[in-house]
Ligand code: HEM
């Protein structure tokens with residue numbers, strides 16, 4: 001395909017952007033941020049309604065707004081941004097042209113149309129079914145159709161990504177294996193294909209059911225297959241976010257992975273052992289066998305947990321090794337104290353790593369344990385857990401990456417560096433509190449997706465303990481602070497795109513410059529202490545493990561006091 | 567060399583691993599295995615395991631069975647809610663119907679006695695959330711889920727619906743007594 005394109009090398013980062021890929025990356029990222037803005041406005045409605053003394057929206061509006069919040073955040077914001085990331089990891093990191101840019105634009109258009117159609121369906125009011133849209137609760141046909149179109153677009157985007165890898169290989173723009181970050185992106189894209197297929201398998205019949213072609217969709221089968229989409233898509237987020245962690249470690253510290261084998265092996269574990277993790281959404285369901293539950297939550301899921309625990313060590317470990325090589329070798333933690341805490345790209349990622357592990361990881365494994373699931377299933381503990389994963393984990397990571405991309409990809413200087421410095425702390429730490437108090441309320445039994453702790457005044461209704469009201473009040477307050485942190489991000493990014501000072505751009509050339517082969521490096525083990533290259537990280541990991549073990553067994557202890565069940 | 571460049575060693579799977587990584591992988595692996603065996607251990611020695619006994623049933627058939635059973639064991643009418651209070655014999659069946667937007671009937675069980683609790687939804691997904699114990703079970707329409715329960719504390723419990731089931735979801739709450 002002889003087409004006109006050009007390549008520019010960024011003078012700040014040394015990255016090389018192909019002009020057509022650059023536009024696609026920018027468009028997808030901007031679309032993502034637009035949906036984050038919509039989802040954030042909706043979050044305000046959700047948070048201010050679940051705050052008992054505010055109780056802002058009416059019930060019908062609340063359920064509608066919550067449906068839209070979940071979809072705009074979890075599906076539209078994240079997947080648009082991830083498609084941008086995939087194109088970046090292929091075309092930019094491998095310095096090649098993007099495959100079939102026209103088809104990539106078609107994918108973008110499909111996703112945009114699908115997302116808009118789904119949003120319109122929800123705002124029209126007859127589709128307040130939550131993002132899970134469990135049958136037989138009906139939504140309007142355009143609700144499902146919008147999701148299907150979006151999914152088809154995202155699927156095409158994944159294939160453009162794979163095509164771009166092929167282009168790079170054929171044009172020999174690099175030697176040897178693809179970089180680790182691209183490897184992580186491949187992981188995300190492979191899981192995405194599986195995920196989107198599950199989505200299609202269940203949403204297409206559901207759409208046909210909504211227009212009367214199919215008579216019935218089995219509610220249990222729906223839950224099983226839907227969670228093949230709903231859960232696996234979280235693994236796309238994790239793979240994408242961890243790729244960005246490695247990327248940020250590389251650009252903020254010049255860190256290299258401690259061991260390519262370990263990090264890549266851990267990505268492979270995600271692909272191999274994740275596929276049936278939809279099981280842990282069905283632990284409290286009828287009709288699925290105990291063996292199936294235990295096998296899929298433990299044998300399969302624990303290998304994915306293992307993978308996350310590995311990345312949780314190797315990413316900060318790589319940072320530590322790089323810092324020690326720069327001479328920050330005093331004690332266990334000088335490397336961390338002397339890290340660039342004022343750089344939002346680093347601070348965002350670090351807050352994300354810690355929050356994802358301690359809050360999201362530990363709570364996720366606890367609730368994914370077959371018997372323990374019974375003490376939190378469908379309580380507000382669950383949103384507490386996943387705001388720690390998809391918000392503190394993925395969203396904050398993507399925000400951090402944005403600060404890196406603004407000058408590099410969008411060629412603008414951040415408008416207000418002081419605010420940018422503050423933003424990850426405000427958003428991240430408020431989210432920490434938000435997640436903790438939601439989990440707290442969940443352990444008291446407060447349900448998720450519930451408009452009124454007072455049960456609309458039903459006679460004989462349950463009276464929640466005062467602590468539940470207190471916790472939900474704190475959910476409201478910390479939620480609002482987090483939303484302010486999110487608004488800052490939107491202000492900074494949109495403001496920078498509109499008014500940021502332009503960065504000087506180097507001239508473009510018609511041909512890509514291949515990546516020069518890298519010289520073999522010396523072994524990493526020459527720094528650190530106790531024979532460990534990253535002793536500080538290891539200590540952090542042990543603190544993590546001890547918290548994990550204690551929390552895990554505290555929950556078993558609580559379970560043992562409940563009614564006998566068999 | 568860094569994570570955004572191709573690895574210098576072509577054969578990345580032969581890249582040495584650092585001792586800190588090896589140690590951590592070993593520890594994490596052991597911990598994952600502990601968690602795996604914990605679930606199995608609890609099935610053997612624990613007292614809280616969710617039964618998976620499930621039957622497909624039509625709403626009409628289930629309702630007929632539940633009503634016949636209730637007429638046999640109804641002991642009084644609950645003043646606050648107007649629901650019948652049904653006290654099945656120990657060791658027997660206890661039926662619960664979840665539907666938009668109520669639980670029917672009100673059960674009265676005895677402490678330390680065992681019952682076969684049948685959970686069933688007539689329409690959409692609902693949730694069986696027993697408070698204040700905080701035991702939560704999904705109720706899927708069309709599937710009759712039989713859970714064997716042994717209450718270990720007497721008192722007045724509430725059953726809260728914790729699966730979104732439409733505009734009246736937050737009013738869906740029932741009572742359960744344990745004598
Ligand atoms: C910016 C601050 C945010 C606040 C204050 C917030 C608040 C909330 C609250 C209170 C709930 C639970 C409501 C309930 O179950 O009754 C909720 C649900 C949810 N949130 Fe957020 N959220 C925020 C950001 C995000 C982000 C960034 C994402 C995803 C990337 C997200 C994804 C979700 C999802 C998927 C649900 C579940 C919806 C459902 O149950 O169907 N949220 N949010």
Ligand SMILES: [Cu+2]
Pocket residue numbers: 664665667691692693727728729730731735738
């Ligand atoms: Cu209900």
Ligand SMILES: [Cu+2]
Pocket residue numbers: 692693727728729730731732735736738
């Ligand atoms: Cu409900």
